[in-house]
Amino acid sequence: MKIKSEQEYLKIKKQVEEIEKERAKVRKELQEQGADENFIRLAEYACGAFYDEFKAQLREYEKVVAGQFEKDTVPLHQLGSHLVKLRIWKGISQSELAKRLGVSQPQISKDERFDYQGISIEKANRILQALGIEKLTVIPGKSVQTIGAKDEMAATNEKKAI
Template sequence: MRLHSEQQYLKSKKELEENEQYRAEELKKMKEEGYTPEMIGIAFCQLDCVLSGLRRDIREYEEAVSGDFEKEKVTIDKLGSHLIKLRIWKGLSQTELAERLGVTPVQVCKDERNEYQNISMRKLNRILQALEVEKLTIIPKDEYSKWQAIQEMAASSEKKRQAG
């Protein structure tokens, strides 16, 4: 997760808006000058990648704010990003989390920038307590698809049972 604060989110939204406007203006000029679709595609390749990344980051932050993500289960490789999403969803700033943990805001910022790389179980438990998270299931990465399939089968069986 690349956006860790409302300030970064607003900055990214503004950057996206400015770049989309720039792209639209340049596209209009290129069409007027007779550029082919292939030439236009090549010219915008890098900018379109940047725009795509900004849209993804903004969408991910908005999902975190709204709580539109699985809160109780996460694969081990996404744990750091998940902790950031939980903090954002709980409405805590990095400074507020730091206060709850008894560390400096700089430490929380550093941990989040590194997505809690090599986090100890002790530190993980302290963060979960500070975020008031009662349950978090951490699934090995290669087990997630099996777990998802089991959940889908159970949901399907439940629907059939209720219908019948």
Template sequence: MIRTEQEYKKLKAKVEKQEQLLQEERKKLEEQGFTEQMIQIAIGFAENFHLNDKREVEEYERVMRGEFDPYTCKLGEIGTHLIKLRLWRGLTQSELANRMGVSNSQVSRDERYEYSGASMERIEQVLKALDIELMFAAPQIVEVAKGREEYASGQDEMAAAKQEKQAG
């Protein structure tokens, strides 16, 4: 995840260069008479890395435009959400550190590890520094057999068992 404007500019320039190089390589291979399948084999890995980088740049741009729900996130994604909130608020890591009364290196470390292992107190401290008074953690959803999605708490199974018990 892109965490600073500097990282964004660097990755955006890389994406533009990758795009140019991929187009040049594709053209060379086409001129040499390679089939589309052969070209895909030759440049497929590079294209995948390029697409991942491009998605990361696009995600950063969406966050900067505020195209996400700042007040709701999945519990397992709270770390990346806190970073998005900081970016959306237009704060640097240093500015956040000053608001929190911690060192710049502490915020940098927290973000590098996406707040993994952060205490609830630390998360609340970050939210307060970002002027977010209330945030909802959406329940985790897990995939189960046949593509059905259910809440991890198993509430659906419990309700069905209760109905069976009442019916029988």
């Protein structure tokens, strides 16, 4: 989840609108010059390479706000981003969550930026309580390995136990 606040949502939405205006302007100019459709599409893409990514981020945020995601069950490896989604869905700002937890807003922002990486069960439980979530089922998810970890040990050539 890339967008974590209403302010970020509005900023990206404005960027998308500006890209759309620029793309429309380029399309019109190229059509008037007699350019073919493939060239026009390429030029539109060049106007905003991040356009599709921004649009996807907006759609994801809008779905979360509308509650269009699995709220009651989450794979363990997605717990952090799920806590962010729950906060957004509940309409609670980072500042309000910080007040409820007795921490600073910059701390919440930092935690969310890294999707609560390495969060303890106790902290997750405090956040869920602050959000008014009474039940959340956490299920086993993908096994996450350290970046650069190898499946074999170099010295012995034996398989590592996972």
